[in-house]
Amino acid sequence: MKKKHFEGRHLVEYFMKTIMRISLVFVAGALGLILWTIISRGIPSLTWDMITQVPKGGYYMGKEGGILNAIIGSAYLATGGTLLAILLSLPIALYLKAYIGDSKWGEYVRLSLDVLWGIPSIVYGAFGFALMIAFGVRASLLAGIIVLALVELPIMTRAMDEVIRRMPADLEHAALALGSTKFEVALRVVTRQMLPGIVTAILLAFGRGIGDAASVLFTAGYTDRIPTSLMRPTASLPLAVFFQLGSPYPEVRERGYAAALILTIIVLAVSFGARWLSGRLNRYTVK
Amino acid sequence: MDTHIQAKDLNAFYGKQQALKNVNIEIPKNQITVIMGPSGCGKTTLLKTFNRFFELTEGTQLTGEVLVDGQNIYDPDVDVTEVRKVVGLLAQRPSPLPMSIYDNVSYGMHIHKLKKNRAEYKTAVRHYLEIAGLWDEVQIRLHDPATSLSIGQQQRLCLARGLAVEPEIILGDEPTSALDPISSQHIEKRLLDLKQQYTTVIVTHTLRQAKRLADYVIYMYLGEVVEAGPAHEVFNNPQHKQTRAYLEGQI
Numbered sequence: 001m002k003k004k005h006f007e008g009r010h011l012v013e014y015f016m017k018t019i020m021r022i023s024l025v026f027v028a029g030a031l032g033l034i035l036w037t038i039i040s041r042g043i044p045s046l047t048w049d050m051i052t053q054v055p056k057g058g059y060y061m062g063k064e065g066g067i068l069n070a071i072i073g074s075a076y077l078a079t080g081g082t083l084l085a086i087l088l089s090l091p092i093a094l095y096l097k098a099y100i101g102d103s104k105w106g107e108y109v110r111l112s113l114d115v116l117w118g119i120p121s122i123v124y125g126a127f128g129f130a131l132m133i134a135f136g137v138r139a140s141l142l143a144g145i146i147v148l149a150l151v152e153l154p155i156m157t158r159a160m161d162e163v164i165r166r167m168p169a170d171l172e173h174a175a176l177a178l179g180s181t182k183f184e185v186a187l188r189v190v191t192r193q194m195l196p197g198i199v200t201a202i203l204l205a206f207g208r209g210i211g212d213a214a215s216v217l218f219t220a221g222y223t224d225r226i227p228t229s230l231m232r233p234t235a236s237l238p239l240a241v242f243f244q245l246g247s248p249y250p251e252v253r254e255r256g257y258a259a260a261l262i263l264t265i266i267v268l269a270v271s272f273g274a275r276w277l278s279g280r281l282n283r284y285t286v287k
Numbered sequence: 288m289d290t291h292i293q294a295k296d297l298n299a300f301y302g303k304q305q306a307l308k309n310v311n312i313e314i315p316k317n318q319i320t321v322i323m324g325p326s327g328c329g330k331t332t333l334l335k336t337f338n339r340f341f342e343l344t345e346g347t348q349l350t351g352e353v354l355v356d357g358q359n360i361y362d363p364d365v366d367v368t369e370v371r372k373v374v375g376l377l378a379q380r381p382s383p384l385p386m387s388i389y390d391n392v393s394y395g396m397h398i399h400k401l402k403k404n405r406a407e408y409k410t411a412v413r414h415y416l417e418i419a420g421l422w423d424e425v426q427i428r429l430h431d432p433a434t435s436l437s438i439g440q441q442q443r444l445c446l447a448r449g450l451a452v453e454p455e456i457i458l459g460d461e462p463t464s465a466l467d468p469i470s471s472q473h474i475e476k477r478l479l480d481l482k483q484q485y486t487t488v489i490v491t492h493t494l495r496q497a498k499r500l501a502d503y504v505i506y507m508y509l510g511e512v513v514e515a516g517p518a519h520e521v522f523n524n525p526q527h528k529q530t531r532a533y534l535e536g537q538i
Contacts, residue, residue, distance in 0.1 A: 168382075170378070170380065170382040171382050171384065171385070173340070173343065173378070173382070174378065174382040174383075174384060174445070175384060175394075176340075176343070176371065177338065177340070177371055177375065177376040177378070177449070178371065178372070178375075178394065178395040178398070178448065178449065178452050179368040179369065179370075179371040179372035179395065179398065179399060179452060180368065180395075180398055181368055181398075184398050188394070188398075189384055189385065192384075192385045192386060193385040283432055284385045284386050284387065284432045284433075284434075285385045285434075286382070286383060286384075286385045286433075286434050287434065
């Protein structure tokens with residue numbers, strides 16, 4: 001009855017476990033390395049001025065100023081894009097659940113969303129840019145928000161869909177038995193039950209939106225000013241990272257890492273905030 | 288006998304499998320009707336045809352009519368939400384909605400817009416919780432999640448919630464089978480108290496419960512109604528060999 005560690009099935013198990021552990025180390029290591037790089041290189045340049053000032057005259061040659069323009073710009077872009085995406089995603093996800101279900105049409109919709117998910121964001125940017133030219137619109141906050149919403153739409157909808165599909169049938173039937181319409185079930189019961197998961201889906205999309213450089217490159221443009229109107233161009237953090245890292249001045253390149261660090265901190269803060277929020281929203285859900 | 292629900296030539300299919308075979312029955316108003324029979328005899332299926340829950344299962348098909356107050360509820364003009372407002376359901380296992388105790392009861396009243404203002408809703412919530420015998424236990428925690436209640440309390444909450452939409456008929460699909468004996472007693476007592484005002488149809492697989500509750504009995508076997516009649520007649524003097532065998536515990 002003794003364990004034979006190096007025979008047959010036990011050997012296979014041992015082997016597989018080792019592989020899993022190695023990949024875990026790789027993943028955790030990569031994350032650690034990324035964080036280490038942006039923290040160690042970003043911290044020295046992360047001054048108070050960085051987050052409270054817009055670029056001054058000589059900023060791009062290493063003189064004073066900061067990237068408040070990009071921080072505010074990204075906040076506007078990602079928040080606007082995410083809100084717009086919610087307005088489209090939630091109804092699609094609820095419609096899929098309430099009326100289409102797992103039918104053939106449902107599968108087509110899901111396939112389309114998956115394809116959209118896979119399209120690189122530069123393509124969305126180019127698409128938005130082509131439309132803007134056709135309509136004679138300049139790079140602006142509004143254009144950036146719309147294109148970001150398109151980038152976020154498939155990931156948000158599919159994430160919501162996966163959550164909402166797990167809705168317990170008992171609960172749905174309980175609401176139907178009281179004479180609810182399918183819409184009332186979707187709005188008053190499904191959304192409430194699945195709120196924590198829906199918040200996670202929104203967050204996932206927000207994370208993709210705020211970190212995306214390619215889609216806002218042509219559509220939102222870049223400017224040293226804080227945007228005051230939807231029709232004006234705006235800076236964004238990913239592009240701030242991109243432009244500064246490409247600079248010949250070492251000080252500016254270091255500031256690129258600081259910008260990356262700020263972006264990471266924002267994403268982490270939003271993640272933890274949403275975790276905390278969905279913990280609170282859990283109160284009424286039926287387990 | 289004053290008929291409230293009537294099934295006419297009812298046939299129900301899950302795919303190719305026939306679950307109800309030519310069912311013709313009449314269910315009396317303001318009495319407790321118990322549908323009994325061995326597992327898989329179609330009793331739950333029959334119950335589900337009364338509030339149009341049968342069609343929620345994919346690949347099902349139904350022929351025939353179910354009349355509630357003389358109106359065929361399968362008529363294309365009939366609004367299914369109205370049917371389910373009139374015909375309430377107490378499910379096998381309580382499933383509270385993901386909201387507070389208070390909101391669980393007021394939910395149905397809200398969607399049907401039964402009350403005019405907040406004060407009326409408040410009074411009504413209390414009223415139905417009292418009828419369900421739950422008020423004393425929950426009055427200080429109305430805004431706690433409904434899931435914080437015990438299973439037995441949840442089932443009484445589901446009863447209050449169902450009554451709050453002002454139905455005429457209560458269907459019970461083995462409503463006590465998931466509950467402990469004390470909680471089952473509670474539910475049975477409520478159903479007996481309410482039978483003057485509501486037509487109640489209960490599916491049960493326990494003969495003793497059937498005997499405690501029934502005014503009228505339907506005995507089913509293999510998708511067919513074998514025997515139906517007033518409880519004392521069916522229990523004391525069953526007409527069919529089948530029914531007798533079941534009552535004697537042979538099936």
